[in-house]
Amino acid sequence: MLVGKSAPKDDLVVRGARVVDPTEGLDATIDVRVDGGTISQLGADLPANGHRVVDGTGLLLAPAFVDPHVHLRTPGREDEENLASGTRAAAAGGFCAILAMPNTDPAVDSAAVLGALVESARAEAEVPVGFLGAITKRQAGSELTEMAELADAGAAGFSDDGVPVLSAGLMRRALQYASVTGRRLALHCEEPSLSRGGQMHEGAVSAELGFAGYPSVAESLMVERDLALADYEGQPIHLLHLSARESVEALCAAQARGVEATAEVTPHHLCLTDEAVRTLDPNLKMNPPLRAEADRGALLEGLRNGNISSIASDHAPHARHEKEVPFEAAPFGVTGLETAFAALYTNLVEPGLLPLETLLERMSAGPALAYGIDPPRIAVGATANLVLLDPNASWRVKEEGFHSRSVNSWLLGQTLRSKIRLTVAAGRVAFAA
Numbered sequence: 001m002l003v004g005k006s007a008p009k010d011d012l013v014v015r016g017a018r019v020v021d022p023t024e025g026l027d028a029t030i031d032v033r034v035d036g037g038t039i040s041q042l043g044a045d046l047p048a049n050g051h052r053v054v055d056g057t058g059l060l061l062a063p064a065f066v067d068p069h070v071h072l073r074t075p076g077r078e079d080e081e082n083l084a085s086g087t088r089a090a091a092a093g094g095f096c097a098i099l100a101m102p103n104t105d106p107a108v109d110s111a112a113v114l115g116a117l118v119e120s121a122r123a124e125a126e127v128p129v130g131f132l133g134a135i136t137k138r139q140a141g142s143e144l145t146e147m148a149e150l151a152d153a154g155a156a157g158f159s160d161d162g163v164p165v166l167s168a169g170l171m172r173r174a175l176q177y178a179s180v181t182g183r184r185l186a187l188h189c190e191e192p193s194l195s196r197g198g199q200m201h202e203g204a205v206s207a208e209l210g211f212a213g214y215p216s217v218a219e220s221l222m223v224e225r226d227l228a229l230a231d232y233e234g235q236p237i238h239l240l241h242l243s244a245r246e247s248v249e250a251l252c253a254a255q256a257r258g259v260e261a262t263a264e265v266t267p268h269h270l271c272l273t274d275e276a277v278r279t280l281d282p283n284l285k286m287n288p289p290l291r292a293e294a295d296r297g298a299l300l301e302g303l304r305n306g307n308i309s310s311i312a313s314d315h316a317p318h319a320r321h322e323k324e325v326p327f328e329a330a331p332f333g334v335t336g337l338e339t340a341f342a343a344l345y346t347n348l349v350e351p352g353l354l355p356l357e358t359l360l361e362r363m364s365a366g367p368a369l370a371y372g373i374d375p376p377r378i379a380v381g382a383t384a385n386l387v388l389l390d391p392n393a394s395w396r397v398k399e400e401g402f403h404s405r406s407v408n409s410w411l412l413g414q415t416l417r418s419k420i421r422l423t424v425a426a427g428r429v430a431f432a433a
């Protein structure tokens with residue numbers, strides 16, 4: 001399911017860091033030793049025996065992150081991103097694994113397209129990548145893909161991200177066919193007859209700015225439909241990039257009924273509201289749009305209590321000329337791989353809005369478990385998937401600092417707290433600052 005560059009595994013000792021793994025109940029200042037890419041010892045004053053030694057004094061060592069929602073733009077738009085640049089950006093952001101969306105050109109709707117991506121990942125990917133296959137052919141919403149064939153070729157799940165599956169009957173059949181593969185459907189929930197033409201969240205700010213509105217009900221209506229179908233079929237689903245309070249309420253109610261539904265939320269929806277759009281910065285234009293403070297509060301509460309189990313960057317790179325236009329003419333999407341943790345640490349953890357342990361779990365074990373991936377763990381015998389963080393570092397987000405090929409970040413010019421110092425992915429040092 002996850003594939004990456006074949007390379008020798010590393011030997012290292014991280015000495016004296018605060019080691020935090022919420023799922024293992026671990027929070028202690030200790031050494032962590034890695035032999036051949038596998039965690040071999042946890043404890044004090046561990047022998048180095050010629051291993052690379054990393055001084056972790058004053059730093060935080062945690063399970064590396066898993067991003068369940070990334071756009072690598074390959075095939076079709078390698079000028080914006082490709083496997084090598086996207087996975088370098090992921091490593092720089094502390095991620096040990098990412099899942100790539102299938103809305104490429106051509107879409108990942110056949111075993112042939114998927115197989116070519118898997119082969120490329122084996123040669124180029126700095127961190128392991130999983131590829132989702134499309135739910136419908138060409139993501140056109142009229143005919144299901146050969147899901148079993150895609151699963152056999154390595155699809156990590158199925159999604160028509162970027163567009164919804166409009167037909168309820170087709171969505172029902174997709175749930176039925178996906179059940180045979182053991183893979184989950186990841187759903188973009190949008191009713192386009194309500195959102196069509198919308199540039200930002202429908203509300204007071206859109207009215208003042210004169211922009212066409214994209215109402216929250218355009219999302220929540222489809223969330224409710226897809227949860228109802230998942231309930232009826234007894235099949236699991238994953239809800240992509242939730243943004244609306246009503247969507248969170250529908251998710252919580254469905255989970256209380258026993259529906260096997262997971263969901264994700266992005267850093268930008270957790271940190272910003274539609275008030276930010278007053279700047280008219282095209283890098284603040286995304287789908288779904290930034291919503292009101294009540295929506296942001298509901299997303300944060302859902303993340304705290306576990307109804308929303310995953311944080312996803314929804315890393316969506318765009319060429320510079322596409323975003324250097326008036327707000328209403330710009331495409332939807334922002335980058336996020338390299339800034340996700342720091343943005344959330346700065347805006348949520350430091351002000352006391354979200355516990356550090358919750359943030360670490362929702363960026364690591366939560367998204368991994370949603371897709372049936374072994375979660376990163378700091379435990380003897382586990383593959384080394386580690387991120388070393390400097391929580392006291394401050395840095396300014398600048399274009400020249402990105403590993404991604406695109407720079408359409410909503411954080412440009414801002415100063416963030418915490419910095420990634422080291423990423424170990426699948427037993428190999430993938431990034432070191």
